[in-house]
Amino acid sequence: MSEPAATRFPRIVRRTEHAHQPSQARYVGIAVFLGVVTAVETAVYYADIIKGLLITILVFLAAIKFATVASFFMHLRFDGRLLVFIFCSGLALAAFAFLIVLSSMHNLR
Amino acid sequence: MAEVAAAPHLETTATGYDNRKLFMWVFLASDCMLFGSLIGTFLLYKGRSLSGPYPQDVFNIPYTSVSTFVLLMSSLTMVLALSAIQRGDHRALRVWLLATAFLGTTFLGGQAYEFTDFVHKGLTLESNLFGTTFFVLTGFHGAHVSVGVVMLLSLFILSVRGKLPQSSSLNVELVGLYWHFVDVVWIVIFTLVYLIKP
Amino acid sequence: MATIARPMPGVAERPRILDEIWSWITTVDHKRIGVLYLVTSMFFFLVGGSEALLIRLQLAKPDERLYSADTYNALFTMHGTTMIFLVVMPMGVAFFNFVVPLMIGARDVAFPRLNALSYWIYLSGAIFINIGWFTGAAPDDGWFGYANLTSLQFSPGHHQDYWFAGLQILGIASLIGAMNFMVTILNLRAPGMRLMRMPVFVWMTLVTSVLLILALPVISVALVELMFDRLFAANFFNVAKGGDPILWQHLFWLFGHPEVYIMILPAMGIVSEILPTFSRKPLFGYPVVVFSGVAIGVMSWGVWAHHMFTSGLGSTANSAFAISTMLIAVPTGVKIFNWLATVHGGDVRLKTPMYFALGFIAMFTIGGLSGVTHALVPSDWEQHQTYYIVAHFHYVLFGGAIFGLFGGIYYWFPKITGKMLSEKIGQLHFWVMMFGFNVTFGPFHMLGLDGMPRRIYTYPADRGWGFWNMVATVGAFTIALSVLIFLYNVFVSLRKEPDAGPDPWDARTLEWSIPSPPPEYNFAKVPTVQARDPLWHAKLLRRFSGARGAAAAEAIEQPAEPPGPIHMPSPSYYPLITALGLPILAAGLIYQQDNKGLIAVAAVGVLVLLLGAYGWATEPA
Numbered sequence: 001m002s003e004p005a006a007t008r009f010p011r012i013v014r015r016t017e018h019a020h021q022p023s024q025a026r027y028v029g030i031a032v033f034l035g036v037v038t039a040v041e042t043a044v045y046y047a048d049i050i051k052g053l054l055i056t057i058l059v060f061l062a063a064i065k066f067a068t069v070a071s072f073f074m075h076l077r078f079d080g081r082l083l084v085f086i087f088c089s090g091l092a093l094a095a096f097a098f099l100i101v102l103s104s105m106h107n108l109r
Numbered sequence: 110m111a112e113v114a115a116a117p118h119l120e121t122t123a124t125g126y127d128n129r130k131l132f133m134w135v136f137l138a139s140d141c142m143l144f145g146s147l148i149g150t151f152l153l154y155k156g157r158s159l160s161g162p163y164p165q166d167v168f169n170i171p172y173t174s175v176s177t178f179v180l181l182m183s184s185l186t187m188v189l190a191l192s193a194i195q196r197g198d199h200r201a202l203r204v205w206l207l208a209t210a211f212l213g214t215t216f217l218g219g220q221a222y223e224f225t226d227f228v229h230k231g232l233t234l235e236s237n238l239f240g241t242t243f244f245v246l247t248g249f250h251g252a253h254v255s256v257g258v259v260m261l262l263s264l265f266i267l268s269v270r271g272k273l274p275q276s277s278s279l280n281v282e283l284v285g286l287y288w289h290f291v292d293v294v295w296i297v298i299f300t301l302v303y304l305i306k307p
Numbered sequence: 308m309a310t311i312a313r314p315m316p317g318v319a320e321r322p323r324i325l326d327e328i329w330s331w332i333t334t335v336d337h338k339r340i341g342v343l344y345l346v347t348s349m350f351f352f353l354v355g356g357s358e359a360l361l362i363r364l365q366l367a368k369p370d371e372r373l374y375s376a377d378t379y380n381a382l383f384t385m386h387g388t389t390m391i392f393l394v395v396m397p398m399g400v401a402f403f404n405f406v407v408p409l410m411i412g413a414r415d416v417a418f419p420r421l422n423a424l425s426y427w428i429y430l431s432g433a434i435f436i437n438i439g440w441f442t443g444a445a446p447d448d449g450w451f452g453y454a455n456l457t458s459l460q461f462s463p464g465h466h467q468d469y470w471f472a473g474l475q476i477l478g479i480a481s482l483i484g485a486m487n488f489m490v491t492i493l494n495l496r497a498p499g500m501r502l503m504r505m506p507v508f509v510w511m512t513l514v515t516s517v518l519l520i521l522a523l524p525v526i527s528v529a530l531v532e533l534m535f536d537r538l539f540a541a542n543f544f545n546v547a548k549g550g551d552p553i554l555w556q557h558l559f560w561l562f563g564h565p566e567v568y569i570m571i572l573p574a575m576g577i578v579s580e581i582l583p584t585f586s587r588k589p590l591f592g593y594p595v596v597v598f599s600g601v602a603i604g605v606m607s608w609g610v611w612a613h614h615m616f617t618s619g620l621g622s623t624a625n626s627a628f629a630i631s632t633m634l635i636a637v638p639t640g641v642k643i644f645n646w647l648a649t650v651h652g653g654d655v656r657l658k659t660p661m662y663f664a665l666g667f668i669a670m671f672t673i674g675g676l677s678g679v680t681h682a683l684v685p686s687d688w689e690q691h692q693t694y695y696i697v698a699h700f701h702y703v704l705f706g707g708a709i710f711g712l713f714g715g716i717y718y719w720f721p722k723i724t725g726k727m728l729s730e731k732i733g734q735l736h737f738w739v740m741m742f743g744f745n746v747t748f749g750p751f752h753m754l755g756l757d758g759m760p761r762r763i764y765t766y767p768a769d770r771g772w773g774f775w776n777m778v779a780t781v782g783a784f785t786i787a788l789s790v791l792i793f794l795y796n797v798f799v800s801l802r803k804e805p806d807a808g809p810d811p812w813d814a815r816t817l818e819w820s821i822p823s824p825p826p827e828y829n830f831a832k833v834p835t836v837q838a839r840d841p842l843w844h845a846k847l848l849r850r851f852s853g854a855r856g857a858a859a860a861e862a863i864e865q866p867a868e869p870p871g872p873i874h875m876p877s878p879s880y881y882p883l884i885t886a887l888g889l890p891i892l893a894a895g896l897i898y899q900q901d902n903k904g905l906i907a908v909a910a911v912g913v914l915v916l917l918l919g920a921y922g923w924a925t926e927p928a
Contacts, residue, residue: 012121013125021192021195027189035181035182038178041174041300054305058305059300062296062297062299069289069296073187073289074285080124080125082126083130086134086135087141090521091141093141097142097145098145098149101153101557102152102153105557123493123495123496123500128490132417135490138520139486139520143528146528150528150532150543150554153554158549234539235541235542237549238550
């Protein structure tokens with residue numbers, strides 16, 4: 001059977017699609033956002049709240065910063081799914097493995 | 110690499126990603142496991158030191174949050190550098206590369222000062238579990254930042270010598286990916302090591 | 308590097324052997340790097356095998372005192388370390404190197420110089436980890452180096468320093484190689500070679516590479532923590548300061564369990580290539596076999612603590628890991644059934660590769676069955692630390708991985724050298740090895756259930772273990788005889804004239820569409836793939852589908868000469884130079900314990916690394 005799909009494959013290496021690029025102003029805005037979140041984290045550190053809530057808020061804020069840098073600065077939001085999958089696999093596995101190690105050694109508080 | 114008869118100068122790959130870009134992301138996934146193991150070790154031993162100094166004896170949160178801010182801003186300058194070379198603005202590229210290297214070095218200087226301060230307060234590699242796990246984890250991160258600074262300065266020198274044309278923007282992108290990853294690891298470390306009290 | 312074209316008076320011609328050696332040292336050709344890996348790993352197979360024979364001599368009789376307990380500890384440590392890291396893993400990589408680019412229709416791997424670097428780092432790590440034999444300080448705390456036995460307090464001297472540094476170096480080689488292969492497989496496939504048309508061996512290479520990429524950093528960290536404890540008085544495993552040796556076990560086995568799948572998946576891939584070819588029938592259930600391989604890879608992350616059932620994790624953790632361990636047997640079993648269904652009803656040709664593939668199925672099944680018995684916590688509590696476990700892993704790693712790898716050697720030897728290995732001697736090799744292997748490791752099941760512990764250098768006469776131990780020793784020497792038969796086969800076959808041709812097995816995959824040995828550029832014309840088993844597909848089209856079939860077959864068939872010039876990557880000596888930096892750095896780190904000034908050696912190592920990298924980055928393409 002002849003293969004019309006052969007014309008799709010291999011794919012030409014993607015040049016960065018400039019249309020998808022955030023502008024410089026956008027980048028600065030994102031950086032300001034990150035700075036604000038950091039300030040909030042520091043403030044929360046001093047807040048007098050129960051430990052469980054403190055940890056939840058701090059982890060949540062860290063995750064927001066992580067996702068922001070990964071999506072916009074590392075361009076994952078505009079790149080394809082394969083790269084997201086590769087990176088998230090490493091991340092997810094690291095989280096999974098060490099959550100199990102920590103819980104098996106009675107360390108999750 | 111396979112030749113393409115119609116347009117021999119165009120690179121082709123089966124996924125559409127340049128080999129080096131794919132390699133860098135694979136490397137970063139691997140590095141997640143590296144830092145995951147170091148952070149896992151730190152968290153396991155958190156609160157288990159038999160003697161001091163303890164985190165609350167040595168940490169200066171406002172100081173470290175400034176350091177964190179510096180590293181975050183270096184990610185901004187990095188992405189501005191990439192934007193510059195993609196536009197063909199080589200002068201801006203060099204300015205932003207230098208700025209990133211400068212901010213990275215500032216971060217390292219801040220770490221060095223912090224470490225020295227901790228050592229004076231009695232926290233060393235040998236003192237207790239906290240000292241061991243803290244210095245090895247942040248030390249590895251610092252080593253990653255240092256390698257990053259070397260790569261940034263190498264790009265700067267290449268650009269100054271006219272060997273970093275707009276068509277080579279991938280090189281800046283790759284160093285950028287590495288640099289942002291190092292920043293992102295610090296985001297995790299800052300939260301789990303510094304901000305979460307035992 | 309000029310060679311003199313004709314003899315001039317008064318000037319001697321440079322011996323060609325030096326040019327030949329230089330070409331091997333600077334090669335970046337995946338085919339040559341594959342051969343380097345194969346020869347080196349085969350050499351270390353003899354080293355590890357000799358260590359095994361020395362062990363068997365000691366254990367043949369009760370109360371034997373051929374060597375001290377310390378020497379015995381070094382023997383079993385180095386036997387395990389050698390076989391795992393210097394033989395099975397690199398032999399798999401030898402096939403990844405030689406075969407994978409050919410199977411996907413590529414001219415080389417994605418990063419040829421990085422590929423060479425992996426080999427040279429492997430070689431330097433292999434030598435480094437064996438230095439202790441010559442300095443009286445061979446590693447002797449087991450291949451798994453449990454903390455805190457490995458601490459400076461309980462393991463003084465340099466034994467464990469060579470161990471952690473050598474392993475760290477070897478890990479870097481494997482990591483770089485794995486990343487290279489992952490990018491190669493994802494990116495360099497020929498047109499039409501969709502993922503679900505790739506040979507199963509390529510799929511298994513991909514899964515193995517992903518496992519390596521994610522698992523190696525964990526053992527790297529474990530080794531770094533051990534290094535900091537030993538060299539810089541850190542407290543990772545220092546019980547006096549609150550350190551927990553169980554941490555070592557978690558980190559080690561988080562790597563260690565994926566590691567055993569890293570060792571077996573390539574051999575499973577080889578078997579998946581051999582069985583269809585010699586049954587003249589496509590692989591039964593290709594998508595299921597691929598999916599099972601991926602499933603094994605994913606699930607391998609969920610079972611590691613079954614190596615720790617006796618470490619006191621508690622019944623919740625133990626039960627969870629017992630269940631996950633039983634579950635991982637499922638995809639493995641699925642593969643076995645698919646292999647059997649492939650052979651069933653086929654036009655089976657019993658050639659040496661097929662013998663080893665069938666032997667793999669039988670021996671691996673036995674090893675898998677004993678493995679399932681370990682999954683049950685109560686029975687594992689009886690089996691742990693006994694020879695029953697030794698039986699299990701030798702059945703899967705020798706009867707499985709090594710048999711599969713030998714099958715691969717017999718299968719691809721004609722492609723690599725252009726010559727067939729002798730079929731008669733090959734079958735003799737197989738049967739002697741099969742017999743010797745079972746005579747050696749079969750008794751270990753009995754010895755283990757009878758209570759014989761692992762890692763003991765002798766045992767008393769009143770235990771009744773003497774008989775089976777003697778039998779096992781006879782078996783071990785029979786294995787050695789079979790290896791000699793194999794080496795003789797290689798020697799005799801290499802001396803023949805080339806007799807293989809491009810496709811001696813009437814095979815299915817792209818590597819058989821090019822000459823044997825392949826030209827430097829692999830494919831004169833990049834093939835366009837239209838189906839799984841693309842070569843069978845092309846051959847059938849040409850025979851049965853008339854003009855339309857002939858046109859389609861031409862997309863795979865290779866012209867005698869390439870239509871135009873093909874630029875291949877230039878050779879380079881920078882991978883070798885860069886690789887040398889690592890053992891120098893390691894030596895400096897280790898010996899500065901004895902003499903602080905030797906930290907300068909470490910600095911030299913870093914310098915060599917940097918210079919190598921700089922030269923690499925700046926040399927012309």
